[in-house]
Amino acid sequence: MTYTVRKFDAVVVGAGGAGLRAALQLSESGLKTAVLTKVFPTRSHTVAAQGGVAASLGNSEEDNWHWHMYDTIKGSDWLGDQDAIEFMCRQANQAVVELEHYGMPFDRVDNGKIYQRPFGGHMSNFGEKPVRRSCAAADRTGHAMLHALYQRNIKVNTQFFVEWQALDLIRDADGEVLGVVAMDMETSEVVAFHAKATIFATGGAGRVYYSSTNAFINTGDGLGMAARAGIPLEDMEFWQFHPTGVAGAGVLITEGVRGEGGILRNADGERFMERYAPNAKDLASRDVVSRSMLTEINEGRGAGPYKDYVYLDLTHLDPQVILKRLPSIHEIGIQFAGVDCLKEYIPVVPTCHYQMGGIPTNRFGQVVVTKGNDLSSPVPGFYAAGECACASVHGANRLGTNSLLDLLVFGKSSGEAAVASIRENVKAHKPLPVDAIEKSLARLDRLNTQKGGSNVHETRVLMQRTMQKHAGVFRFSQLLKEGVDKILEVAQAVARTEIQDKSKVFNTARIEALELDNLIEVAKATMISAEARKESRGAHVRDDAHDTPETPDGRDDQNWLKHTLWHRDGNRLDYKPVQMKPLSVATIELKKRTY
Amino acid sequence: MTTPLAMRTYHFKIYRYDPDKDAKPYMQDISVVCDPMDKKLLDAMVKLKAKDDSLSFRRSCREGVCGSDAMNINGKNGLACLTDLAAFPEGKPIVLRPLPGLPVVRDLIVDMTQFFKQYLSIKPYLVNDDPLPERERLQSPEDREELNGLYECIMCACCTTACPSFWWNPDKFVGPAGLLAAYRFIADTRDQATNERLDNLEDPYRLFRCHTIMNCVDVCPKGLNPTKAIGKIKEMLVQRAV
Numbered sequence: 024m025t026y027t028v029r030k031f032d033a034v035v036v037g038a039g040g041a042g043l044r045a046a047l048q049l050s051e052s053g054l055k056t057a058v059l060t061k062v063f064p065t066r067s068h069t070v071a072a073q074g075g076v077a078a079s080l081g082n083s084e085e086d087n088w089h090w091h092m093y094d095t096i097k098g099s100d101w102l103g104d105q106d107a108i109e110f111m112c113r114q115a116n117q118a119v120v121e122l123e124h125y126g127m128p129f130d131r132v133d134n135g136k137i138y139q140r141p142f143g144g145h146m147s148n149f150g151e152k153p154v155r156r157s158c159a160a161a162d163r164t165g166h167a168m169l170h171a172l173y174q175r176n177i178k179v180n181t182q183f184f185v186e187w188q189a190l191d192l193i194r195d196a197d198g199e200v201l202g203v204v205a206m207d208m209e210t211s212e213v214v215a216f217h218a219k220a221t222i223f224a225t226g227g228a229g230r231v232y233y234s235s236t237n238a239f240i241n242t243g244d245g246l247g248m249a250a251r252a253g254i255p256l257e258d259m260e261f262w263q264f265h266p267t268g269v270a271g272a273g274v275l276i277t278e279g280v281r282g283e284g285g286i287l288r289n290a291d292g293e294r295f296m297e298r299y300a301p302n303a304k305d306l307a308s309r310d311v312v313s314r315s316m317l318t319e320i321n322e323g324r325g326a327g328p329y330k331d332y333v334y335l336d337l338t339h340l341d342p343q344v345i346l347k348r349l350p351s352i353h354e355i356g357i358q359f360a361g362v363d364c365l366k367e368y369i370p371v372v373p374t375c376h377y378q379m380g381g382i383p384t385n386r387f388g389q390v391v392v393t394k395g396n397d398l399s400s401p402v403p404g405f406y407a408a409g410e411c412a413c414a415s416v417h418g419a420n421r422l423g424t425n426s427l428l429d430l431l432v433f434g435k436s437s438g439e440a441a442v443a444s445i446r447e448n449v450k451a452h453k454p455l456p457v458d459a460i461e462k463s464l465a466r467l468d469r470l471n472t473q474k475g476g477s478n479v480h481e482t483r484v485l486m487q488r489t490m491q492k493h494a495g496v497f498r499f500s501q502l503l504k505e506g507v508d509k510i511l512e513v514a515q516a517v518a519r520t521e522i523q524d525k526s527k528v529f530n531t532a533r534i535e536a537l538e539l540d541n542l543i544e545v546a547k548a549t550m551i552s553a554e555a556r557k558e559s560r561g562a563h564v565r566d567d568a569h570d571t572p573e574t575p576d577g578r579d580d581q582n583w584l585k586h587t588l589w590h591r592d593g594n595r596l597d598y599k600p601v602q603m604k605p606l607s608v609a610t611i612e613l614k615k616r617t618y
Numbered sequence: 619m620t621t622p623l624a625m626r627t628y629h630f631k632i633y634r635y636d637p638d639k640d641a642k643p644y645m646q647d648i649s650v651v652c653d654p655m656d657k658k659l660l661d662a663m664v665k666l667k668a669k670d671d672s673l674s675f676r677r678s679c680r681e682g683v684c685g686s687d688a689m690n691i692n693g694k695n696g697l698a699c700l701t702d703l704a705a706f707p708e709g710k711p712i713v714l715r716p717l718p719g720l721p722v723v724r725d726l727i728v729d730m731t732q733f734f735k736q737y738l739s740i741k742p743y744l745v746n747d748d749p750l751p752e753r754e755r756l757q758s759p760e761d762r763e764e765l766n767g768l769y770e771c772i773m774c775a776c777c778t779t780a781c782p783s784f785w786w787n788p789d790k791f792v793g794p795a796g797l798l799a800a801y802r803f804i805a806d807t808r809d810q811a812t813n814e815r816l817d818n819l820e821d822p823y824r825l826f827r828c829h830t831i832m833n834c835v836d837v838c839p840k841g842l843n844p845t846k847a848i849g850k851i852k853e854m855l856v857q858r859a860v
Contacts, residue, residue: 062676063730065773066684080753116753123754126744126808128762128769135756160769166683167769174743209723238679271655274681355681358700359657480668524672526638529724532671 026460027214030452031057032445034202034218036189036245039067040165041409041430041437042224043172045388048438050181054445057216059187059205061240061534064173068226068238069430072165073351074142074279075157076122076427078115082136083155088112089608090147091156095425096611098144098308099418100561100578102258102586104602105610107386107414111425111432118431119158127171129160130348140282140348144308144422144618153306157424162277162351168427188534189244190463192221192252192405195456200390200405202455203248204463208534211527213467215459217452220404220441223249223382223390224434227410228545230538232375233487236268236275245411247541249382250548251462254390254402255588255597257413258380259545260553261562263421264496266312268374270332272359276352276371278423280337281305283348287316288334288368289324295333300618307618310420310562313373317496320372327370334368373496378545379421379562380552381413383588388412388437393588398599406441408433415586418601419561470536476521479536486513486539486546494553498565503554510543510550511594517543548589555596558583575615584613627651628662628703629711632673636724643722647711648673652703659701659712660687674725682839685774689726690715695776695837717779719788733775736792740800740818745811761807768802768847770840771795777834777844783827790823794834794844797825801847804854816855825851 033049035042038060049056060067079086092112096103123129123137130138139155147154160167176183186208193201193215202218228243229235246256266287267276281287287305289295299315300307307315316333325331337345337352342365345353356364383391385399388408394400409430416429493506517539524532559568559577568577585598603610627649635643650665660680667673676686680699687698692706692713706712720728746755778784778793792800800819803809819825825848834844 062678062684062686063734063773066676066678066686068679068684070683070772071679071681120752120754124746124750126803126806128765128806129754131757131759131762133759135758137754163683163770166772170769171744177738178743238684240678272657351683358682478668479671522671526636526672526724528636528638529674529727531667531674535671 027212028217028455029057029214030217031055032218033220033222033441034059034216035222035224036203037067037224037226037409037411038064038183039224039226039409039430040069040169040172040427041434042222043169043176044431044434045222045224045408045438045441046176046181047172047179048435048442050176050179052442054442057182057184059184059189059203059216061186061188061208063185064183065169067169068241069165069169069427071238071275072168072427073162073275073277074282075140075159075164075424076119076168076431077142077145077156077422077424078119078158078428079112079156080116080119080137080139080158082132082139084147086147086154086156088115090149090154091115091145092605093149093611094145095416095422097150097616098420098422100420100616101580101584101613102415102418102560102601104415105605106602107416109605109608110386111416111428114432115428118428118435122168122171122431125171125175127160128167129158140279141306142282142423143278143306143312144303145424146303153303157279157282159279161347162279162349165427188537189225189248190466190537192248193455193459194252195453199403199453201453204460209529211530213460213463215455217455219445219448219452220406222388222437222441223407223411224409225411227378228542229375229378231487231490231542231545231549232262233484233491234268234273235375236265236273237375242538242542243411243545244538244541245407246381247544250544250591253592254382254392255590256380256548257383257586257588258415258552259378259548259589260556260587261379261419262375262549263309263377263379263562264313264373265376266309266316266373267335267371268376269355269359270327270370270372273374274355274359275376276335276355276369277349278309280335280349280352283344284340285335285337287312288336289319290326290330291324295319295324303618308420308422311618313496314564316373332370332372335371336368337364338366338368377421377426378410379413379417379419381411382407384408384412384414384433386414386433386436387440388433389440393597393599406437408437419563466537466540470520470522470533471525473519473521476519477516479520479522479532479539482513482516482520483539483542485516486510486543489513490546490549494550498553498563500565500567503550503565506550507554510546514543514547544591547594551594552587552589552596556583556587580613624654625651628706630666631711631713632725633715634725635722636672656703658699659691659703660698662703663698674727676727683772685772688717688774688776690717695780697774697776697839700839717775719779719785720775730775732788733778733793733795736796737773737799740792740796740815741811742799742803744803744806744809746808747810755808757807764805764807765802767842768798768805771798771842772840774839776837776839780833780837782831782833783829787823787827791827792819792824794848797828797851798842798844798847801851804851816851816858819851820855
């Protein structure tokens, strides 16, 4: 059949922080670039980031990238690749300074430099005491960043395709990526975007859990597309539960609250983090704080009528500090918790927040797969950056403010790598395979003609509840086993979803069904990878991994210091080693993780 | 310990129009049962969509920062995700319409092209041609504070589509959101294009169609004040003229 093909040098999918940063690189180089996004750029989920972006600028006290690198590796529970982590931490200052040059309205300190606040797990002198490393624009850092990046893209004339839903990756028989198939949401027209470089910056999939800080749009579209095209997903068992989601609503309360002096308290009013992390206390890393909170709740010291949350206390802080540095938190408290945080505690619970795993890449944003003996062989034409990618800088647990840094650094490096590759190979576009859009059309056709199928909303809720129950903060061997069966059952329902709305005009029922196709790949990857990893590490903590001298806190470096790779085909797992060698400094050696 | 959940049924009248099948728009009567966990209008709308999957609206962050779910709620523009369900009076249907003054694509989804065109027309990016320093440009906390109340705009279009001047001249009047963005750059001590920005707005329509009706201030879900920013631009133009 005939269909429209649009040719570009490069196609970026997603217009959050990573996509916009990559697009800048491509547009400024003069290459013909298209950015596809399912929402208007400033509606992307980067907009919701609050507390800041990490960089060892040292504006208020001594700091350096090596300390930041140490903290990131320790935070990752040694699962992060040390070369990529060194790269990111060394690029951080430049990445933040560039944003300031683009016009980002950072808060300032008296000498006119960028304001920095402490954040969980960020310490000075290799883990000694909290350091001010998070560069912030009040508690709206993501908003300020996303708008500044979008504005800069306007300046360099980036071409956007707004409200286009990417459907599938185009990958030919040689395994090369030649673009994406996408649908104009307003008209339902399906178009093949033919490109020499395809960069995925599609964000995370936090909506795979029932209770999430994430936006509705965070449905792992890039991960679903990659998995369907035969690319494995890396370390998908590692999900961050942010300590402070508003109880019930799930809305995020930034860790910056604790950076500014906020304290977690149990129902008795006790500052319980002193017992779990005597040094860093409330600023221990997120996995540690979330587990401590749930332990308090499980042991009966939770607050509220059902004793199922704890309190975040800001009432001892200067009201002027709250209104100046945390104005949105004040609003969120009133809007979503019904409390005035100047006078009352905010009820909070750990809430699904961030996906540490993703599409495997190297530090240049090139998507890598195993090819013969080469465990990280780049897939020609394919790049990924930001939350959808796994570089891997976050390993088993991400530090707060490292996500905004990740998307800046790897957004840029993936853009640079794509530019270099296109410049080196000046030849014409490799021809599209004859069946380039067939798979996408078949999926759409199936959805249009399905009779007696499953309801999209109910199936999604079933998946989310299954994930919440079987792969939550604490993991249990038996629940994980059952979880695998249950998720595979849900997957069968996802394969036969039915929509009533068949309109061609802005059909959001169809979009939600297509998003569920992507979410279920993430759910399978997560459950199967988690069931298989028989240890506790970072955010993955299970009941049958015991604390012994050989396996401190259940972490089994002998057998499990390795990255998981989940393959959709056959739900197969394999593993690859962690890169323990940094670029220029000595390896940060394994040790027991305490805060 | 289980307490019976206080369920409440909400009745809606919703503007519906699908150009693929409807000859003309109509108002749909539909209701939904909500539980105490459903706090915001958007929560109820998600339940409505589960009931009738053809109901179309934009939404994303559900916490008032992405600006997707702006609509006309009982006659006033606002964000569904920041509108309390409990505040709706019992016994009266909640009337939902698309934002006024923009073409309807479908149901509550409007074509925002004209809104974004006006935003783009004010050159919404920092202009500074000085050689780039190695580190950040310095800016005093006081100078940075000038941007508060300006940079927080989420471009939901509640203000611009509540403005009669925009309804009459959507192609010529920049509108409150665009003008707020213009002033955000004028007020930034790092920006060097103040004169060009003022030239760009010195026009009987682009800026001066604002008649301080202040609907924009009344509806802004972020509590921003475009009228004040517009007043400051007008003041600067007057000062420049003398």
